[in-house]
Amino acid sequence: MMPTFTLVGDEHAAPGGAGLPPTWSSSDKDSVTTSLGPARVWATLGHGMLNEVYWPSTGQPQLRDLGLYLVGEGGRWVDLRRERHYELSTPAPHLPLPTVVHRPSPGFDGPDYELSLEVIPDPLRDALLLRYALRGPYRVVMIVSPHLDASTPENVAWVDGALFAHQHRHVLCVAADVPFTHASAGVVGTSDGWQDLHAHGELTWAYTRAGPGNVALSAELGAAHGTVALGFSNTARGAWTLARSSLAEGPDAARTACVQAWSTWAQPLRIPAPDATLGHLAQFSAAVLRMHEDRTYPGAVVASLSTPWGNHTDALGGYHLVWPRDATLAAFALIAADQIEDARRILARFIATQQADGHWPQNNYPSGDPYWTGLQLDETAFPVLLAAKLRELGSAEVSGTTDMVRRALGFVARTGPTSDQDRWEENPGVNPFTVAVAVAALVAGATWLTGEERDDALRLADEWNERLDSWCYVTGTPLAQELGVSGYYVRLAPPQQEGGVTGQVLLRNRMGETVPASALVSLDFSYLPRLGLRAATDERVRDTVRVVDHLLREDTPSGPLYHRYNGDGYGEYDDGRPYDGSGRGRLWPLLSGERGHLALQAGEDPLPYLEVIARCASPGGLLPEQVWNGPALPEWGLQPGRPSGSAMPLVWAHAEFLKLLIARHSGRPAELLASVEERYATPRPAAEWRWRNETPFTVLPAGRALTVESPVPFTLHVGWDGWQDVQDVEAAPGSFGVWLVRLGRDALTGRGSVQFTRRFESGWEGTDHHVSVQGTTSAAQPGQLRTH
Incomplete structure (x- = not known):
């Protein structure tokens, strides 16, 4: 019967009013x-x-x-x-x-x-x-x-x-x-x-x-x-x-x-297969990445066609949104599998959706409309790495790439190395993962820059890479003493006004609980070797691996898996109730991929990590965000070592598995760029240090220039060795929209300390700053100050 295509009348309307509150489907997908x-x-x-x-x-x-x-x-x-x-x-x-x-x-x-x-x-x-x-x-x-x-x-x-x-x-x-x-x-x-x-x-x-x-x-x-x-x-x-x-x-x-x-589409795929199970999962993982790309908005790769704990919520966003980080990592996996055109579409969409100041929102709809608008510095740096990877492979440049890279690096340079949110979208501060991605982007992206901008991008990358350990590496803690290691990289250092690495970190989703930053660890440091900033055999990296394996690794029927960080609250309650803003963090298969990359770069075979990830897959081959690590709770559909109620499939997990499998064959991570690897393969010359409110310091190593920076114009009121030889110097505009006064090495020669404060358009900042200068022994002589 041909419909009338109009809403029928109410004479046979169903009773029940508006009905029960709607929900989405369970994320336990086949x-x-x-x-x-x-x-x-x-x-x-x-x-x-x-x-x-x-x-x-x-x-x-x-x-x-x-x-x-x-x-x-x-x-x-x-x-x-x-x-x-x-x-x-x-x-x-x-x-x-x-x-x-x-x-x-x-x-x-x-x-x-x-x-x-x-x-x-x-x-x-x-x-x-x-x-x-x-x-x-x-x-x-x-x-x-x-x-x-x-x-x-x-x-x-x-x-x-x-x-x-x-x-x-x-x-x-x-x-x-x-x-x-x-x-x-x-x-x-x-x-x-x-x-x-x-x-x-x-x-x-x-x-x-x-x-x-x-x-x-x-x-x-x-x-x-x-x-x-x-x-x-x-x-x-x-x-x-x-x-x-x-x-x-x-x-x-x-x-x-x-x-x-x-x-x-599958004809270009070049994927090794150590055995039938891993080979099939890798082929399917590549298809999963492709299936998550939009066709109304090509290049938009959503994080998951699911809503975590969807059968208990009517949340609007779910994971069917585009996170720049997840999309870039999917692009790297597709590149590793020889699907270059798919990655080019992802880059083209980045060019179209970049904000005026150079950043991308925390996530957005496939259309490009922002959903959550938090700022995560790595999500601005990642598209630069994608552009650099395509250039390194000889792919024709996508129109608009130069402008995109320049604006993205400008945002990174102005706002880093701190980030409003870390990669887990929870805390502000300095994070090893975020800084690693930002440093790599500054180096790899500098090839699109010229003149002073190019030099400044490289100088900034060198400084952040050098200072990262002072921000995020701790020694002599009770945990280090317990495990017999010199020290380890922490998950993040809170903003300086909150104490930096000596401060406390608020554990999100744990009812206001806090933990010392020095006691909070994660696998976030794994991108230091992944991107070529540290060797996987570096003592600091190896010691942190020991700490992570001790604190975050947990054995399951599927094999050993890892938590995001100690004290994580994003996951089901222990009794199986779904996450509702609080809970207890479960195990993430993608982190076994990150641990496997560390093993690969340290000269080990990552095959056991690949096998563990594969055992976490659903019967249909989907990889979950999290795996249950408690006793079996059949009434909640929870079994140890099997997918929990979180997102499934997770594009990030499929990408990490695919990248590790291919890296096992090629011998190098997909994200490792030649320009970054070459720059940090050997020790770099001493970097110029930049004093910012977000990353101040009280001691300047010997032989360094000191630059005082601000995002707005200022006058530097500066003196030496207890406010002697006081001068006022107007800041000059530098690269990427920052204002600066540079105290060159000549100006610092023979000085024991520098004192300064700043006057802005709104008035004096009201704080005196003191920086000791190491290694100066000659008599103090007035030096030349430079503003550029």
Whole structure:
């Protein structure tokens, strides 16, 4: 029957008001899929069923789930999602076309059955096909839970020749090539199809309209085998046209086109395979990275097509957002696998979404609209590393790269080395990971600069690299004494006004708990060797590895895994309750990849770390953000060494696994750039030190120049050896928008100390600063001050 394409009247409206509060699907997913054609639909599977479907971009989930139920005689019905006894397969690791086969679990009390479900994205249309086939004395019932336009739960559902749902300019049509022998629209929790099955053992209600609110659509499929189509459009007629035309052309045509496109994409892949398991997971990981790229906004790679603990929340953002860090690391993995064009699209989007001052937001929608707007310095530096990697490989330069690099390095130079947030998005201060990425970007990006800017970028990189240990390396602590090491790199040093490395760090998600910065460790230091700033055999690195292995490593049935840092609160509670702003941090498989890179660079075989990561994968090959490390809690679906309720898949985890596997073969990390490696392969000359509010110092090593900097103009009131020979010097504009006064080596010769304060447009700063100058013995002589 041809629909009228208008909302039907209220004469047969479902009761229930707005319904239960909506949620997303569980992040315990089996698989993800999409086509590589012009269509803009992404689908995920979980517990053997279709759940979240994204359209028209990876940042916009429109469906909570579509469940299939088997209805038999005498009011008996089977909830396949709760039975959870099924097998999942794909034609090949790089062909994401999942088929799920459901069969009774051992001890099932009832007639035998077999239901196969094949998920096929239409490459030409914004439509998704589900081909099903049932064997056994049952009928198939379908219950669809739309969640259109995630900004509001006010969906309307109706039945009119097909199943429709609508919110604003988002419309879903569900049609089939078999008749619907019974169909109804309902309100979740009151008049939905599940309530009908629970009350009557079959579908009996026939409401033609439900909502606005949290709605669901149900239908009994009139044959044991057939195909269901989901069409998405801005109008009901458009959604119907897409669904029906996809059914008319048929699932075989869509499947053939998908196979051809994915096979073509996979041809350049060059991935080693130490064994079948690791080789298959690597091929699939490359496909997972590609599947997370948007087609409405090419180059936008979201962190995950999932929402952590999604079945307990209606959070708008989830992980289907673009984090510059995650996207860049995915690009490096794709480059390592010889998918250069994919990485170029990611860089092109960076050029388009850079903010006027040079930074990128903490994360953003695929469209480029910011979501969280925090500042993370590494996320501004990472795109520079991507541009440098492409240049190093001889790839033609993406238009606009020079301007992008210059503005990004300007932001890094003005605001670093401190960052408002570390890479875990929790704390301000100086972090080894962040500084490593920033230093590498300043060096690698300097090739796009000229003259004084280029020299300043390199001088700044040398200074930060040299001073990093004074900021983030501690010695003589109780932990160092306990483990018999000289010292170790801490997770981060708080801002100087909070005590720096001698201060306290607030543990986010732990109800205001704090810990001394000197006692907080993480694998963040691992990027010092990864990017070529330290040797993996450096005593400081090796000692920190010992500390990390002692504090953060934990054995599980999947093997040894690592925590983000001691005291982490981002994860489920010990009793299995989902993270709700507090909790206890679990184990992260991607960190085994970081530990494996350290092993590789120290001359060890990282194969054991790759094997551990692989054992954490879901049956469908998805790598989770976190793995459960407590006792088994079946009621929460938690098993030790297996995925927790956090995000799955996590693009970052798949990228880290893929990079480590390829690095094992090539002998070097994907992120290691020749320009950075060469600059720090041997000791550098003494760096010029820069005094900033964020990184002050009280002792200047011998033979150094001293530069006083500020982001705004100032007058330096300076004296020597107890305010002798006082002078006032106007700051001059330097590179990257900073203002500075440079006290050259000649000016410091023979001086024992420098005293200074500054006058800004608003007045004197009200603080005197004192810097001792080491290694000066000659008589004090007035020196020449320079402002540039």
